[in-house]
Amino acid sequence: MRDSILDHPVPIFFEEVEQFTARKNYSPAVHCAPENLSHLVGKYHFPKAKWIPCGLNGCTRQHGRGFVFATKDGKEGHCGRDCGQNHLGFAFDKVLAVYQAAEKAHSEQKRLLEWKADIEHAKAEHARISGLAEIGVRRVRHLLKNYIEKTPEISREFWIAARNNGRIQAESPRESRRLFG
Ligand SMILES: [Zn+2]
Numbered sequence: 001m002r003d004s005i006l007d008h009p010v011p012i013f014f015e016e017v018e019q020f021t022a023r024k025n026y027s028p029a030v031h032c033a034p035e036n037l038s039h040l041v042g043k044y045h046f047p048k049a050k051w052i053p054c055g056l057n058g059c060t061r062q063h064g065r066g067f068v069f070a071t072k073d074g075k076e077g078h079c080g081r082d083c084g085q086n087h088l089g090f091a092f093d094k095v096l097a098v099y100q101a102a103e104k105a106h107s108e109q110k111r112l113l114e115w116k117a118d119i120e121h122a123k124a125e126h127a128r129i130s131g132l133a134e135i136g137v138r139r140v141r142h143l144l145k146n147y148i149e150k151t152p153e154i155s156r157e158f159w160i161a162a163r164n165n166g167r168i169q170a171e172s173p174r175e176s177r178r179l180f181g
Contacts, residue, residue, distance in 0.1 A: 011099045012042030012068070017052055020044070020068045023076055028055050030077030032069070034089035041068040041076055043099055054080045057087050067095075 014020050020042065021028070045065040046052070053060045056079035063080030069088065070076050084090060148158050161167070 011040065011102055013099075013103065014042050014044040014068060017044075017046070017050065020076070020078060023068075025070070025074055025076045026068075027075050027077055029058070030055055030071065030075050031057050032071045032075075032077065032088060034087070036072050037088050037090075038070045038072045040090075040095065041070055043067050043096075044078070052078070054078075054083055056080075056083050059083050059087075 012019075020026055023041075043066070048064060051062040051064045054063050054066070055077045059079070061080065061083075063083070066078055066080040067084045068076060068078045069084070079087065148154050
């Protein structure tokens, strides 16, 4: 097991062939000995219809899952997972475990960021609604005050009610007229 390939534990999970064949240092056929391997760029896993010929050391067999690797002289190529293990000397399971841990950490981090964004949004909404509610209450108070002041009957009843500590004096307009009329 080479330790150096784990010095770059930022794997890319390629979902389409073009995602790595379009990379600028990629070459479809690369010769690489274990001592010339720099690091792994990422991994791929394609359905049978999208299997591709192996690009390592003239293998050319169709493989569905494997790795994209970088050589010390700056080239990138791809290889099936067994070919990687046999030709480049890394332990597939160990590398995969590192990849899975990195993927898990990445998705956890993404989830935390989403939560954080949700919380920030909720806070902003709360502040906005509180502000609106406050404006609403002030406006209603103001309207009510104007209405009471400008309507003598209401003003009078309001005063009576206020004087009686806000106790209800009448249960109906009719009763109210009898009381205050
Ligand atoms: Zn192969």
